[in-house]
Structure formats: C-alpha cells, structure tokens
Amino acid sequence: MARGAGGTDGGSGRFFIGLIMMIAGGYLFLDAVKVSYGFNFGMRLYSIGGFHLTSGMVLIPLMFGIGLIFYNAKNIIGWILTVAxxxxxxxxxxxxxHFRLRSMSAFELITILVLGIxxxxxxxxxxxxxxxxx
Structure with missing residues (x-):
C-alpha cells in the first residue's frame, strides 16, 4: 500500500496544498514587512555610564588592532581588538x-493569515x- 506524506496514510494532496499555501502566505507576509535602518557614524551605539560610544568611535580600536596585526601578525592584542x-x-x-509592517487593507491581511495559518x-x-x- 502506498504511503502518503511523512510516511503516514495521510493525504499527499493535502501535504502539497498546505506547503504551497504556507509558502504563499510567508512570501506575502515578508513582502509586507518594510525594513529601515538608522546606522551612521555619529549614531549612539552603546552607553557606558554617562558616556555614549558612537559607531565612529568604535573604529578607533579597529585601526589600532589592524595596525598591530600588520606590525606583528602574532600579536594577540591586535587580534582581540580587531575581532572585538x-x-x-x-x-x-x-x-x-527597524522592521515595520506596511499599511494594508483588511482583505490583504486576512488573505495572508488564511494562507499562512x-x-x-x-x-x-x-x-x-x-x-x-x-
């Protein structure tokens, strides 16, 4: 006797229709998500106490680390600075x-949910x- 999806007696048709619906719902959902970013060299990355470390300041240890590596490739401090x-x-x-869901009609949202779930x-x-x- 032929086996269905997953080696069970379940339906192979249901398996492939469900798989196609999941893929379509996932695609429509990911298509509705808008991605933006706010990274620049003056942006505050980390705060330590009252001191704010910007992304441009993070490049200073990188320059020292790369310089130490080029001076002596076996220098562990240079490698630690560079990797960190x-x-x-x-x-x-x-x-x-930043992830944001774009505005959509109720029909679009219901279609995405029905297809995915x-x-x-x-x-x-x-x-x-x-x-x-x-």
Missing part, C-alpha cells in the same frame, strides 16, 4: 535595523494517519 571591534560593529548595525494546519494534518473505514 568587528563584533561590536555587527551588533550595532543589527540593533539599528491555514497552510500550516493543512500541512500538519497531512502528516497524521488518516482514519479510513474498512
């Missing part, structure tokens, strides 16, 4: 990203064994 500064810059850039439900129900009579 790059990690601080990456976290600063990531923390300055309905697709998940249909997909998961296809993985259950069917209760066939006989």
């Amino acid at each position: 500064t790059l990690i601080m810059l990456v976290f600063g850039i990531i923390s300055s990203i 309905g697709g998940i439900g249909l997909f998961l129900s296809s993985l259950r064994p069917s209760r066939s009579k006989g």
